[in-house]
Amino acid sequence: MEPQTIIAKRIAQELTPGMLVNLGIGIPTLVANYLPAGMQVFFQSENGLIGTGSIPEEGMAHPTLTDASGRPVTALPGASTFDSAMSFGLIRGGHLDLTVLGALQVDEAGLLANWMIPNKMVPGMGGAMDLVSGAKRVIVAMQHTAKGASKIVKKCTLPITATRPVDMVVTELAVIKFDDGRATLLETAPGVSRAQVAAATEAELIMPAHIPEMSL
Amino acid sequence: MQPIPLEQSVKMIPDGASLMVGGFLGVGTPERIVDEIVRQKKRDLTVIANDTATPNKGVGKLVSAKLVRKAIVSHIGLNPETQRQMMAGELEVELVPQGTLIERIRAGGYGLGGILTRTGLGTPVELGKQRIKADGKLYLLELALRADFALVQAFIADYLGNLGYALTARNFNPVIALAAEIVIASADNIVPVGVLAPDHVVTPAPVVDYLIPNA
Numbered sequence: 001m002e003p004q005t006i007i008a009k010r011i012a013q014e015l016t017p018g019m020l021v022n023l024g025i026g027i028p029t030l031v032a033n034y035l036p037a038g039m040q041v042f043f044q045s046e047n048g049l050i051g052t053g054s055i056p057e058e059g060m061a062h063p064t065l066t067d068a069s070g071r072p073v074t075a076l077p078g079a080s081t082f083d084s085a086m087s088f089g090l091i092r093g094g095h096l097d098l099t100v101l102g103a104l105q106v107d108e109a110g111l112l113a114n115w116m117i118p119n120k121m122v123p124g125m126g127g128a129m130d131l132v133s134g135a136k137r138v139i140v141a142m143q144h145t146a147k148g149a150s151k152i153v154k155k156c157t158l159p160i161t162a163t164r165p166v167d168m169v170v171t172e173l174a175v176i177k178f179d180d181g182r183a184t185l186l187e188t189a190p191g192v193s194r195a196q197v198a199a200a201t202e203a204e205l206i207m208p209a210h211i212p213e214m215s216l
Numbered sequence: 217m218q219p220i221p222l223e224q225s226v227k228m229i230p231d232g233a234s235l236m237v238g239g240f241l242g243v244g245t246p247e248r249i250v251d252e253i254v255r256q257k258k259r260d261l262t263v264i265a266n267d268t269a270t271p272n273k274g275v276g277k278l279v280s281a282k283l284v285r286k287a288i289v290s291h292i293g294l295n296p297e298t299q300r301q302m303m304a305g306e307l308e309v310e311l312v313p314q315g316t317l318i319e320r321i322r323a324g325g326y327g328l329g330g331i332l333t334r335t336g337l338g339t340p341v342e343l344g345k346q347r348i349k350a351d352g353k354l355y356l357l358e359l360a361l362r363a364d365f366a367l368v369q370a371f372i373a374d375y376l377g378n379l380g381y382a383l384t385a386r387n388f389n390p391v392i393a394l395a396a397e398i399v400i401a402s403a404d405n406i407v408p409v410g411v412l413a414p415d416h417v418v419t420p421a422p423v424v425d426y427l428i429p430n431a
Contacts, residue, residue: 045384046314047240047241047243047384047387048240048383048384048386048387049383049384062383063243063385064243064244064371064382064383064384064385065383065384066240066241066243066384068240069241069294070240070241070242070243070269070294075383081383081384081386082386083318083381083386083387083388083389083390083391083418084240084266084314084318084387084388084391085318085319085322085391087318087387088314088315088318088319091315092315092319092333092335122292122299122302122311123291123292123293123294123299124267124289124290124291124292124293124309124311125290125291125311125313125314125341126267126290126291126293126313126314127290127313127314127315128313129313129315129316129335129336129339129341130313130314130315130316130335133333133334133335133336133337134315134334134335159339159340160338160339161339162335162337162338162339163337163338163339164334
């Protein structure tokens with residue numbers, strides 16, 4: 001299985017019927033593909049849409065129906081649209097059940113850096129800081145390493161996104177939880193040992209006696 | 217509300233003006249007004265908007281024409297020209313979390329001095345800002361934003377200037393419509409009074425100063 005498929009499939013298991021969920025760009029977007037058939041989840045797009053659907057068929061795109069990256073989307077039956085104040089009121093007011101986003105680094109305490117690399121990449125934070133500060137639950141979807149270096153570090157060296165720690169990180173190797181501000185290995189990917197996860201992780205991981213395999 | 221020809225509407229904008237511009241990555245941006253600003257070469261503008269779109273779209277056109285002195289936005293990631301001008305020191309960019317940005321504008325339009333938010337605490341966004349403890353919780357004080365002009369794109373307008381919006385083209389538009397001294401609107405469809413049902417009016421006519429007739 002492709003790393004991003006493992007990640008998206010595992011995170012999809014965290015969604016329950018009726019949830020309001022915001023999916024970031026990249027791997028997080030794939031999560032929507034692995035919901036059980038018929039499960040009603042409300043996907044929010046922070047540019048002002050709940051009920052974001054799939055990409056429209058050719059010739060069916062409309063210039064005023066787009067996702068947060070400006071690409072054409074469809075709206076599902078029961079969708080709603082609103083202005084940016086309402087959109088971020090939903091995010092900041094604690095109405096968003098779950099946000100899934102990518103990361104550059106997550107540290108031992110669950111702090112996340114995902115919006116800039118000083119002097120190199122300064123795209124702006126967009127809605128990331130609001131999402132991490134305001135959502136009820138924050139899950140990071142990312143590859144475990146980048147160019148061989150662990151993305152789960154002892155302490156973030158990049159500017160953090162919020163002082164609020166994330167709840168969970170899912171990579172192609174492991175599920176890590178940050179329940180009491182400490183990184184705990186919760187599950188390993190099929191065929192991956194706890195030693196392999198530890199070797200690929202700079203942060204110190206708490207290893208419970210029993211660590212099940214992800215069931216995908 | 218007064219109808220005003222496109223050219224005249226932009227003539228009102230002096231060099232150095234501050235503009236709030238509707239749109240999210242160019243979706244819901246009054247492109248006709250933007251194009252006319254570029255044609256009339258209004259300079260040293262301060263632009264307050266969600267993002268700077270892409271170099272050939274929306275606010276991005278103003279950046280590409282080097283008409284912007286300062287941009288107060290949440291995202292410039294899809295506009296390499298904004299990043300280039302920023303790195304070269306030609307353009308000042310104030311990056312603001314998107315939710316904080318829209319709330320600062322809302323505060324400006326609703327007569328509030330600012331807002332308290334936890335977004336940005338402990339990050340570079342906090343630099344130079346006051347922390348306020350309220351009800352036992354720490355917040356950042358974020359000040360209200362207003363501008364000289366709001367450039368609004370609507371889906372539908374009636375002859376009085378009541379406005380309605382379409383789908384995700386709504387975004388910043390109804391919020392900026394309350395936060396500027398002069399509000400100039402452009403609409404995809406202009407219809408007689410009465411066609412737009414009261415429940416479908418999102419921006420009420422009295423806040424719209426000028427409406428640009430369609431060509």
